[in-house]
Amino acid sequence: MAFEKVLTRNVGHPEALGVRGYRDRGGYDALARALRMAPEEVVEEVKRSGLRGRGGAGFPCGMKWSFVPRQHPKPKYIVCNADESEPGTFKDRLLMENDPHQLLEGCVIAGWAVGANTTYIYIRGEYTKAARILEEAVRDAYASGVLGENVLGTGFRHDIHVHRGAGAYICGEETGLLESLEGRLGQPRVKPPFPAVVGAFGCPTVINNVETLCCVTHILQRGADWFKGIGPDERNTGPKLYAISGHVERPGTYEYPLGITFRELLEGCGGMYKGRGLKAYIPGGASAPMLGVNDQEIPLAFDHLARAGSMLGSAAVIVMDETTCVVRATLRLSRFFAHESCGQCTPCREGTNWMAKILTRIESGKGTEADLDLLASVVPNVGGISLCALGDAAQGPVKSLLAKFGDEIRDNLRHGRYPLPRQRFFDPGAAS
């Protein structure tokens, strides 16, 4: 059976930016359906679908929802994680800019399922266009009776507020996000307690990624069985957005069944840039260890990539061709993590800086074998005993550099810096 795109079905249909146009294309049916079900049934349906979080960690969505206490004296919240700052990731921006109501619908369904009357959409501060479009959609939704005191005439109340971040990767980590939402530095919290019990403003909170909530909309529309029928197995289900960038002919966001292989994805976007050979690819954003030419048949799914020593993460696929200096590429990612570490935990704060410093030396051609040994001894100590997963994430690219590209590092040590070929990838033809 041919795969039908659902998450991106309204891309290229600007009428769907308004409630009326969205409804004409089948929108808000899922919400009406959900509101006719008992909240517990909605949670059950999402559980049965096998939906796993699309933000990076792949946690089962329905299970997360079921951790929220049913009876609780405090208000409950839905927080949509629209911080999208994992390098290489741009799928949530596409969803928000082209189909804001698909997201709003998922938020209200989540609110009904766990008994929350408020959603905060925490969107990274740089996404000014997406924020404007969401604000406009929210206004329209209030005016159309989709939001507010009486959602679709059912008496259920739900409010949605768009809240802008201000530029900090760590605010994508769910408890860093909550701190930031509350007006503080985005420094992750000690867990437990988990947000399901003590989240935003000390209240039970569900935090989900944009794409996860968009999936919820379609699960309620088409049923858990439909969702489960897509993907390689029952632990890896549903449609998936892959954001592919780097040295390929047609970078972009592509919707496929979860678990297509890298080779299929690459073919779908026109292959390698100018037909060059592949050197390495990152399957899931900066945090995911690099894979190489021999890893092209691995299904890009949660468990399959984990077994291959990497991860699906945010499904941001960054492709590097044979002319790339992978040491330089890894150095750039290490600098990123060093810059973004919030500084609370010593292994992460110190370790990310050490990795960046040593790699700077090696990349610049001033490194020695001793630097390589030092790097290898630092990497295992950067993650682990710390408050969040940023330290672990920072290990990813360096670990894979050491494991897969040792020859190239030695080459760098012996011959000095790779010259940067000029003007290689500018394509004035593609410029609009």
Added chain:
Amino acid sequence: MTNHATADHSILPESVRTEIDALRPRYPTTEALLLPTLHRAQRAAGGWLSPETIVAVADFLELPPAKVAAVVSFYDMFHDHPVGRHRIRLCTNLSCQLRGAEELLEVLGEEFGVGEDEVSADGRCSYVQFECLGSCDTAPMMMVDDEYHENLTPERVRQIVRALD
């Protein structure tokens, strides 16, 4: 509420105060208004947050000024030092690097004759390297004020920056 009689409204304009007051019902705490307030205050103050503006924001939200200053320094989009009339953020993270962002950084240096995060002599611009801005399919890219400029080449960068007032 803040004592509006003593607050210096030339530093935190009435329009910002009104907008923020309208947002109060959205949040259970006043503290949660800090990021929304800083965004608006910075825009009203010409792109950066002086110690006076920080004190005015702290006063308005009844927060300790030191707390507000810490938040300002934590986030990359808030500036506690003067910036140019236009603010350029060039993504140099991996996807843009693979498509030539490092060369564009040199172009910016040549165009403005100053280093990163310094204001050009005519006050027109300051530029910085930035982390991934989520536009990797149209790399290399940069943000000028609130606008994304995508699929850049050195020529396009020169054109864009020369057209800035």
